[in-house]
Amino acid sequence: MQPGMEAVIGLEVHVQLRTRTKLFCACRNAYGAPPNSLTCPVCLGLPGALPVLNTEAVRMALTLGVALDARIQPLSTFYRKQYVYPDLPKGYQITQGPVALVEDGSLEIPGDPAAREGEGPVRARIERAHLEEDAGKSSHEWSDAGSHVDLNRAGVPLLEIVGAPDLRSPQEASDYLKVLHRLVVFLGICDGNLEEGSFRCDANVSVRPRGSDAFGTRVEVKNLNSFRFVKQALAFEIARQSALLDRGGAVVQETRGWDAAAGETRVQRSKEAAMDYRYFPEPDLPSLDVSLAEVEAVRAAQPELPEARIRRFRDDHGLSGEEALTLMQSPAFADYFEALARTCGQGKAAANWMLGEVSRTLKGRGAGIEGLGLAPEALAELIRLVAQGTINLGAARETVFPALLAGEGTAAEIVARKGLAQEADPGAVAAQVAAVLAAHPDVVAQIRGGRANLKGFLVGQILKAGGGRLDPKAVNRVLDEVLAKP
Numbered sequence: 001m002q003p004g005m006e007a008v009i010g011l012e013v014h015v016q017l018r019t020r021t022k023l024f025c026a027c028r029n030a031y032g033a034p035p036n037s038l039t040c041p042v043c044l045g046l047p048g049a050l051p052v053l054n055t056e057a058v059r060m061a062l063t064l065g066v067a068l069d070a071r072i073q074p075l076s077t078f079y080r081k082q083y084v085y086p087d088l089p090k091g092y093q094i095t096q097g098p099v100a101l102v103e104d105g106s107l108e109i110p111g112d113p114a115a116r117e118g119e120g121p122v123r124a125r126i127e128r129a130h131l132e133e134d135a136g137k138s139s140h141e142w143s144d145a146g147s148h149v150d151l152n153r154a155g156v157p158l159l160e161i162v163g164a165p166d167l168r169s170p171q172e173a174s175d176y177l178k179v180l181h182r183l184v185v186f187l188g189i190c191d192g193n194l195e196e197g198s199f200r201c202d203a204n205v206s207v208r209p210r211g212s213d214a215f216g217t218r219v220e221v222k223n224l225n226s227f228r229f230v231k232q233a234l235a236f237e238i239a240r241q242s243a244l245l246d247r248g249g250a251v252v253q254e255t256r257g258w259d260a261a262a263g264e265t266r267v268q269r270s271k272e273a274a275m276d277y278r279y280f281p282e283p284d285l286p287s288l289d290v291s292l293a294e295v296e297a298v299r300a301a302q303p304e305l306p307e308a309r310i311r312r313f314r315d316d317h318g319l320s321g322e323e324a325l326t327l328m329q330s331p332a333f334a335d336y337f338e339a340l341a342r343t344c345g346q347g348k349a350a351a352n353w354m355l356g357e358v359s360r361t362l363k364g365r366g367a368g369i370e371g372l373g374l375a376p377e378a379l380a381e382l383i384r385l386v387a388q389g390t391i392n393l394g395a396a397r398e399t400v401f402p403a404l405l406a407g408e409g410t411a412a413e414i415v416a417r418k419g420l421a422q423e424a425d426p427g428a429v430a431a432q433v434a435a436v437l438a439a440h441p442d443v444v445a446q447i448r449g450g451r452a453n454l455k456g457f458l459v460g461q462i463l464k465a466g467g468g469r470l471d472p473k474a475v476n477r478v479l480d481e482v483l484a485k486p
């Protein structure tokens, strides 16, 4: 982009709500069932079938509204948005009209100092969040020259969250999506699964002279289902529009799609082909009436918000922002960490175990924290044994932790059975140090000759000779004493 220009980005995010049933019928809201097995006359749009609003979906929308510090509209209305497509059996989608259940909220994101004046966090406004039903899914399999329609998704509840054009770079767009994703997952209203389409995004983007209040002609990039694609598609689109304007050309208002393989956006339809959806109020549903008491009940039940939890992890346990974020990879992982830190009383050590041995184990198993098969209390006991100096960290990691996972008893039992308790007797440390030094006179001579970096080798040899039972601190101390003598 030319200096003096800026990008203007607004995101529309579709969040699939994890209700038990669909938005207007009792069909199960589930992914992966056999095609067309989760349908009924209501979501198939058969004549005479009447929709009934799912109150669980309304409560979830209110939960987000409260978290976004938004205005909850006491009265909003459902509308029919009409278009013809094979995966839309009714011929219309039920969505909300000009008044949305949730309006005028905001989300704090880290600002991108490269794209705006000044540093620090930015409040991105959210214009509205409304309830609507999803369409079915079409798949086109060329092998048998057939197209298939699966209507299990038809009628599944979505929250469409419409952000104001407040974002100024692909980085800010990506950060906004990550903060919003974490919010809906930790509020428990969305499973956050990007591959299954539970969280997907359309991006509106234009460029204009920096400082201008007017908007350039905007392009909509549809259906971005990964944080990386959003960043790549926006960077491409900003460069394409800027180059066009530099050449004296004009941006055409249109809808484009992201071709990940080619690394470019492609035209899907122009403004001239824009659809007229002929919206009108849904006659089969009453207006959505929300009382103040309902909103207050949701507010009272609100869990701690994820960004506040990240700050608390950082401040209470002396963690870096990156460490706190990694601990927040899922609600279950964060909960496990908190239980572990509370039980062992060592926040930093608990974080190190979560980000080290525990994460490595889960990665190896391809599992989430639920698949660890070890209660936080059991791991906490091991962390306490290390903190008390009963065993050293190496033995805890290499021997006791795998034995805990294998169900060989409690940490204390394993330590006792394997004879891993550290040798407290200074004489035992001194004897191992003397034996290893005697076996490596050449190394000792080199260290005394100035090659201090060889000391680590000797420490390793001594710890090995001690069978993992020597306290590394004691070994270092004794070794330093011996080496200091001529």
Ligand SMILES: [Zn+2]
Pocket (backbone or CB within 6 Å): 022, 025, 026, 027, 038, 039, 040, 041, 042, 043, 044, 155
């Ligand atoms: Zn149904």
